[in-house]
Amino acid sequence: MSSPAITSAAIIGSTGLVGSNILSTLLATEAYKPVHAITRRALKATSPNLNAIVDTDTSKWAAALAALAPVPLTVFSALGTTRAAAGGLANQWKIDHDxxxxxxxxxxxxxxxxxxxxxxxxxxxxxxxxxxxxxMKNGVEDSVKELGFDQAVIIKPGIILGERETSRTTEGMAQMLVRGLGKLSQGVQDTLGQDAAVIARAAVRAAQLADEGKAPSKYWVVEAGDIVRLGRTEWPAEPAATTETTSQ
Structure with missing residues (x-):
């Protein structure tokens, strides 16, 4: 049996909570080689399979993406910021939307x-x-759909569970509430919020299915139930650690 073709991918927004998990998942699975990351600051992740393009001038990112050769099969965008971090709604719109x-x-x-x-x-x-x-989110979703990619995947998580480098008070309170409800019912937690690692794995798995022609539609919206299914329920388990034993 011939081995599956290995193709490259690119990710934008690889320093955020979900984006960093997507990057680590891509590097761990080795499904895409190389993995290009366009970022404003140096990455913590290291790998011979990683091509990090660091540029603080985001106006150059589109050109950097277009210049990648060979052309990546798949591009992931987890790019986003907050109004406070951007310095106002207008600046947030420029990043999250434009x-x-x-x-x-x-x-x-x-x-x-x-x-x-x-x-x-x-x-x-x-x-x-x-x-x-x-x-902002709807505008990007609509534009991605109108562009007519062979496959477009929109991942729509609820409250993103995980520890950010910079804490967000409101989000932190929401996380506490969702995790508290999760102690009563995992199903309730899964509906309201998903772990960043699960979201990332779901994004990677959905992309793989799309690349294999197995997506349910050309424009695939992946919501809470499918995020949990793709990123946790159906995600391959880590190999169990083995220990050596000696006879006594």
């Missing part, structure tokens, strides 16, 4: 087949769809 769309366009024009965008749950319902955050 830059994501610019990168998606560069990926499409460069010949990328599959585009994976980490969005958020609950952005389409009333009245949340009127919120600025929802408008």
């Amino acid at each position: 830059l994501n769309i610019e990168l998606a366009k560069a990926a499409k024009e460069g010949g990328v087949k599959t585009f994976v965008f980490i969005s958020s749950a609950g952005t389409r319902g009333f009245p949340s769809n009127f919120a600025a955050y929802s408008k």
Whole structure:
């Protein structure tokens, strides 16, 4: 039996909570070689399979993505910030909305087949769809769909569970609530929030299925249930550690 073809991938937003987990998952699975990461700051991850492109000028990122050769089969975007970190809503919009769309366009024009965008749950319902955050996420989702990738995957997690480098008070309180409910019912926790590592694995597995032509649709929206299924339930278990024993 011939070995499956190994193809390259690129990730933007690899220093955030979900993005860093996507990067570590990509490097661990070795499904994509090499893995290109376009980032504003140096990465903690190291691997001979990692090509880190560090540039603090985000206006150059689209060109850097388009210049990758050979063209990555898949691009993951976990790019996002907060209003406080960006210095206001207008600056947040430039990153979360405008830059994501610019990168998606560069990926499409460069010949990328599959585009994976980490969005958020609950952005389409009333009245949340009127919120600025929802408008940013929905705008990127709509643009990715309109660009007509061979495969587009939209990951829509709930509360993202995990420890960030910089704490967010409101999110921290939400995490405590979700984890508290999880002690009563894992199903409730899985509906409301998912661990960053599970979200990342779900994104990688969904991309692999899309690349193999096994996605349920050309534009695949992956919500809580599928995130848990792809990233935890069906994710291959880590090999059990073996110990050596000696006869006595």
